[in-house]
Amino acid sequence: xxxSADPSEVDTASWRGQDLRLIPAAATAxxxxxxxxxxxxxxxxxxxxxxxxxxxxAGVRARRTASRWVLGLGALAVxxxxxxxxxxxxxxxxxxxxxxxxxxxxxxxxxxxxVTERPRPVRGAGYADxxxxxxLVVIAATVDAVVAAERxxxxxGRILLLAPAEGWADLLPGxxxxxxxxxxxxxxxxxxxxxxxxxxxxxALSPAPWWQRAAESLRTGLRSLCSVLPExxxxxxxxxxxxxxxxxxxxxxxxxTDSGMSHLMAVSGGxxxxxxxSILLLLRVLRVGPRTSAAAAAAGLAxxxxxxxxxxxxxxxxxxxxxxxxxxxxxxxxxxxPALAFAVSGLVVADPAMAADFGFAxxxxxxxxxxxxxxxxxxxxxxxGVPAGYAEGLAIPLAAFVMTAPIIAGMAGSVSLVSxxxxxxxxxxxxxxxxxxxxxxxxxxxxxxxxxxxxxxTEPEASWLITVARHGARAPGAVxxxxxxxxxxxxxAGLLVVLLVAIRLRHARVLLAVALAGGLLVFVPVRVLAPAxxxxxxSAVACDVGQGDAAVLATGEPGRAVLVDTxxxxxxxxxxxxxxxxxxxxxxxxxxxxxxxxxGLESVFEGRSVGAVAVGPGRAPAWAWQRVADETARxxxxxxxxxxxxxxxxxxxxxxxxxxxxxxxxxxxxxxxTVINNxxxxxxxxxxxxxxxxxxxxxxxxxxxxxxxxxxxxxxxxKVPHHGSRYTAPDFLNAVAPRVALVSVGAGNTYGHPNxxxxxNLTAVGASVARTDTDGDTAVVTDARGLALVRRGxxxxxxxx
Numbered sequence: 001x002x003x004s005a006d007p008s009e010v011d012t013a014s015w016r017g018q019d020l021r022l023i024p025a026a027a028t029a030x031x032x033x034x035x036x037x038x039x040x041x042x043x044x045x046x047x048x049x050x051x052x053x054x055x056x057x058a059g060v061r062a063r064r065t066a067s068r069w070v071l072g073l074g075a076l077a078v079x080x081x082x083x084x085x086x087x088x089x090x091x092x093x094x095x096x097x098x099x100x101x102x103x104x105x106x107x108x109x110x111x112x113x114x115v116t117e118r119p120r121p122v123r124g125a126g127y128a129d130x131x132x133x134x135x136l137v138v139i140a141a142t143v144d145a146v147v148a149a150e151r152x153x154x155x156x157g158r159i160l161l162l163a164p165a166e167g168w169a170d171l172l173p174g175x176x177x178x179x180x181x182x183x184x185x186x187x188x189x190x191x192x193x194x195x196x197x198x199x200x201x202x203x204a205l206s207p208a209p210w211w212q213r214a215a216e217s218l219r220t221g222l223r224s225l226c227s228v229l230p231e232x233x234x235x236x237x238x239x240x241x242x243x244x245x246x247x248x249x250x251x252x253x254x255x256x257t258d259s260g261m262s263h264l265m266a267v268s269g270g271x272x273x274x275x276x277x278s279i280l281l282l283l284r285v286l287r288v289g290p291r292t293s294a295a296a297a298a299a300g301l302a303x304x305x306x307x308x309x310x311x312x313x314x315x316x317x318x319x320x321x322x323x324x325x326x327x328x329x330x331x332x333x334x335x336x337x338p339a340l341a342f343a344v345s346g347l348v349v350a351d352p353a354m355a356a357d358f359g360f361a362x363x364x365x366x367x368x369x370x371x372x373x374x375x376x377x378x379x380x381x382x383x384x385g386v387p388a389g390y391a392e393g394l395a396i397p398l399a400a401f402v403m404t405a406p407i408i409a410g411m412a413g414s415v416s417l418v419s420x421x422x423x424x425x426x427x428x429x430x431x432x433x434x435x436x437x438x439x440x441x442x443x444x445x446x447x448x449x450x451x452x453x454x455x456x457x458t459e460p461e462a463s464w465l466i467t468v469a470r471h472g473a474r475a476p477g478a479v480x481x482x483x484x485x486x487x488x489x490x491x492x493a494g495l496l497v498v499l500l501v502a503i504r505l506r507h508a509r510v511l512l513a514v515a516l517a518g519g520l521l522v523f524v525p526v527r528v529l530a531p532a533x534x535x536x537x538x539s540a541v542a543c544d545v546g547q548g549d550a551a552v553l554a555t556g557e558p559g560r561a562v563l564v565d566t567x568x569x570x571x572x573x574x575x576x577x578x579x580x581x582x583x584x585x586x587x588x589x590x591x592x593x594x595x596x597x598x599x600g601l602e603s604v605f606e607g608r609s610v611g612a613v614a615v616g617p618g619r620a621p622a623w624a625w626q627r628v629a630d631e632t633a634r635x636x637x638x639x640x641x642x643x644x645x646x647x648x649x650x651x652x653x654x655x656x657x658x659x660x661x662x663x664x665x666x667x668x669x670x671x672x673x674t675v676i677n678n679x680x681x682x683x684x685x686x687x688x689x690x691x692x693x694x695x696x697x698x699x700x701x702x703x704x705x706x707x708x709x710x711x712x713x714x715x716x717x718x719k720v721p722h723h724g725s726r727y728t729a730p731d732f733l734n735a736v737a738p739r740v741a742l743v744s745v746g747a748g749n750t751y752g753h754p755n756x757x758x759x760x761n762l763t764a765v766g767a768s769v770a771r772t773d774t775d776g777d778t779a780v781v782t783d784a785r786g787l788a789l790v791r792r793g794x795x796x797x798x799x800x801x
Contacts, residue, residue: 021072022341024051025079029348030364032083033091033355037189041092048084052077079345087352094191099155102148103183103194109148110180111196112204113141113159115171118309122162123250125568126595127547128673129621132250132569134165140192144176148183157193158353160186167201169246172208172216173310179203189356215307219244222441225448225455233462237455239265240430240462241437242308251571251603252466258479259472260401260419261426263366264465266359267308272317274434275304298322307441316354316363319343336371340364358411362404369403370396397423402496409482410489416479422472426465433461474578534580535790538779539689540717540742543567543576544772544796547746547753548596551694551719552580553685556652560584563604564683564694564719568596568746570603572796576777577604579792586611586650589642591696592680593624594673601628605635612638617663618679620671642681654686658713659698661705677722678702682711689780689787690716693736699727707735716740716787717780718767724754730761738767739787740780747773748798 028051036044055077062069102109119137126132139161146153161168161179171177181199186192207213219242226234232252238244245253245265256262276297283293305318344364347354354360374395381391397420409415436457444451473479482488502511534541543550545567553562561582567573577585585608590598593615604610613632619625632639648655659682664675680696693715698706699722706713718738721728723745741762745753754771762769768789770778775791782788 019338021069022075022338022345024072025075026341026344028076029079029083029087029345030355033087033348033352034189036088036091037191037352037356041088041095044091045084045088048080048082048088051080052084055080075345079349082349087349090191090352094157094193097155097157097193098153099143099146099148099157099159099183099193100185102146102153103185105149105183107149107183108181109146109153109183109196110178111146111159112144112176112178113161114144115173115175115177116140116142116158117173117311119163119169119171121165121169121246123253125250125546125548126599127568128594128596129624129676131595131623132599134169134246137163137165137169139163139168139171141177143193155193158191160192160195161198162195163198163202168198171202171205172212174209174212176206177202177204191353211306215309218307218441218445221444221451222437222455223247225440225444225451228452228455229459229462232466233459236265236462236466237433237437237458240433240458240465241271241441243267243271243311243314250569251574252469254571255466255469255473258416259422259469260416261422261465261469261472263362264426264430267311267314267317271308271434272301272304274431275438276301278431278435304438315351316343316347316360319347337368340367340371358407361407365403365407366400369399373399373402394424397427402500405496406489406493409492410485410487413482413484413488414479415482415492418472418475422468425468429461429464433458433465436461474575533777533792535779535781537688538580538781538790539687540685540692540780541576541580542719542742542744542770542772542778543573544776544778544792545569545572545576545600545744545746546796547723547749547751548599549591549696549719549723549744550576550600551742551744552577552582553653553655553687553692555586555650557584557650560586560650562587562589562650562653562655564589565591565597565696566600566604568599570600573600574603574606577608579777583607584609587648588613589655589681589683590615590628591682591694592616592618592676593621593628594676594697595624597696598624598628602631605631605637610635610637612640614640614642614681616642616660616679616681618660618671618676620668620676620679622668625668652688656684656686658682658684658711659706660702661709661711662702674699674701682706684712684715687717687780689782690739692717692719692780693738694719695721697722699725700729703729703732707732717742719744720754720758720762722753723749723751724758724771725751726755726757728755728758728761730764733761733765733767737765738762740789741767741769742778742780743769743771745771745773746798747795749773 028047032044032047032051035047055073059070059073059077062073117140119139121134122136122138123134124132141159141161143155143157143159146155163179179196179198179202181197184195184197186195219238222238222241223244226237229237232249235245235248236252239248243266248265253262256265279297279300280293283296288296301318301322305314308314347360374392377399378388378391378395381395382388386394400423401420405415436454440451440454440458443454483491539554541552543552546569548568549565550567550573551564553564555561559581561580563573563577563585566588585604588601588604588610590601590613601613613628615628629639642657644657644659644661646657660679662678664671664679666675677697677699678701680698680702682696682698683694685692685694691714693713695718703721713732713735715736715738717740718736720741720743724743743754759769770789770791772778773795775793776795777792779790779792780787781790
């Protein structure tokens with residue numbers, strides 16, 4: 001410390017032992033670039049120029065007083081000049097790129113591009129004869145050459161390829177490829193100039209760099225080694241280790257998101273800290289010097305970055321880790337905040353698009369929380385008798401949550417209230433799982449048996465993480481809806497500031513504690529001890545499973561129910577059954593084999609006893625029939641075929657099989673969607689609430705067959721055919737004459753379900769209509785007035801993009 005420095009100025013250069021001098025420079029680069037991306041390149045230029053002027057004026061005064069801020073003001077001047085110059089010019093070049101005009105016109109184009117990131121899968125739930133899974137990939141690339149509308153376009157900008165997974169999912173960074181398709185405008189606040197919806201396979205494909213091929217071989221080897229683990233754990237481990245979620249179960253992915261743990265599957269500073277920390281710890285045991293240790297850790301860091309791939313989160317974590325290792329080599333302690341500021345500045349200047357990247361903001365703010373808040377909070381807890389290890393374990397996820405909650409709230413329109421608890425429970429096993437996984441990846445190609453042994457050591461950790469995420473996602477109120485966008489983020493930030501200030505004031509703490517206790521006294525009895533769901537004496541429930549069907553029929557025994565169809569994907573139907581307290585399912589009926597009716601089958605078996613699975617005569621599509629047969633055989637569950645006239649009885653419930661009346665003679669390959677729909681099993685259920693007609697997806701021909709054969713279709717409750725599509729005949733609705741109509745349909749679906757004319761016809765016959773896309777799970781009950789509907793609310797909403 002300079003003894004002639006003014007004490008007040010020395011204090012302003014640090015806060016709680018942290019060096020703040022690089023913060024203004026980093027803030028200038030980040031915020032100036034962000035404002036330019038949002039409003040125009042000239043804003044970035046003005047912000048940078050203003051920073052230079054301010055740095056010069058303040059620098060003159062700082063030199064006179066020998067202030068420690070001289071270095072920081074010099075950095076501010078340099079970053080201001082870079083922001084006003086190269087960064088602003090790059091934003092301007094992207095704004096005026098000629099390819100933007102062609103994209104605005106929606107022109108057809110053929111482009112020669114260089115892939116810059118590994119393809120990102122776009123998963124979709126199954127529907128009709130399409131299997132759930134990855135059908136599309138998003139590929140970031142830069143343009144080498146492009147011909148749009150038969151005209152050469154001068155462009156060297158960034159482009160996103162939205163391509164079929166087949167043929168495109170295996171591309172690697174550094175490869176050149178030619179793609180053809182239709183251009184569309186890119187979204188704002190980024191340097192991407194166009195999006196190309198690709199048609200056809202890749203052509204003129206160049207080889208990838210050798211290091212990318214080597215990294216992909218190692219990632220493939222890790223996935224192969226993980227085949228010795230159970231399915232869910234086998235998909236999770238590569239995500240934990242190298243961010244490879246290509247084999248991750250959609251159910252696990254959703255549960256990690258809802259429980260606030262999705263960051264564990266994105267390579268970030270946490271992975272870098274674990275890898276580098278393990279190397280440094282080993283070398284410390286071997287008494288290796290700090291500079292040699294830092295060099296060895298840097299080599300490990302470089303290899304890990306190549307292994308994980310050049311995604312933005314990987315690059316920013318790598319830069320942050322490299323700066324920290326440099327500080328170690330130079331003997332600098334307490335340099336985390338300057339390292340963070342340096343990383344932010346360098347990354348934004350190198351790639352201005354990072355300034356508007358949500359992942360970048362989350363990473364920076366989470367790291368800042370760990371540096372600025374977590375140590376102080378841990379110290380406060382220790383001072384009140386909490387053991388040091390537990391205090392740090394609680395302070396770290398809490399600090400990360402506080403710093404990132406406003407960004408997550410504005411981005412996702414929701415807040416996970418369980419994320420602090422779930423991350424606290426997850427923290428002890430993340431490091432060993434990562435270390436074992438990295439070692440397995442490195443050792444596996446040369447010593448497969450050792451690689452498999454190391455992978456098996458990750459199974460307990462992966463199982464624990466899945467258990468934590470699953471229970472966290474199921475917790476009452478785990479995810480709370482919140483206003484999205486900038487205003488939602490600012491509202492969350494304001495609320496957190498008020499809470500943090502209130503906690504620091506004694507009287508405010510007392511008031512906050514009283515308010516919290518009062519809230520618990522109201523919330524716990526209402527939501528936990530006497531929950532509103534499930535309603536008493538429910539007879540049937542239409543589950544909100546998205547764009548698909550799943551209906552639960554109560555028997556006279558609590559916890560025991562029959563299930564008709566399982567929705568499009570694992571998870572939603574399991575959640576519905578759990579909310580109803582169903583742990584025994586004597587029969588699962590699959591009305592037909594379309595993906596939106598069988599997709600959740602495997603999750604029904606989790607934690608429940610299942611008596612049998614029943615299907616109709618249809619065996620198309622072939623992949624679906626094979627999947628059902630394999631799943632039931634693997635679990636030792638009988639697979640039955642239902643026939644017309646068959647009757648099944650349980651206490652308080654009966655099922656009569658009414659259809660299908662016509663079974664096609666076409667081969668499996670010749671059956672289209674309509675033929676498969678018309679082969680749906682049609683059931684009439686006898687319940688305490690009245691008769692319920694379950695119709696699968698029958699369309700006009702099958703409805704006509706049922707009426708022509710004289711089947712007794714009268715029912716108080718109708719599960720409306722085919723998600724309320726327009727292929728429902730008014731005569732069929734008149735024959736049923738329902739008082740209640742249940743429409744199982746997904747929010748934001750692209751099929752036009754439910755059709756307005758069908759809803760109008762239901763109203764015309766006097767039916768009260770409930771829709772799962774707006775009402776959530778919907779129960780049919782009997783009360784003092786007779787038949788009634790109880791809507792749970794909290795619908796799932798449109799699929800996450």
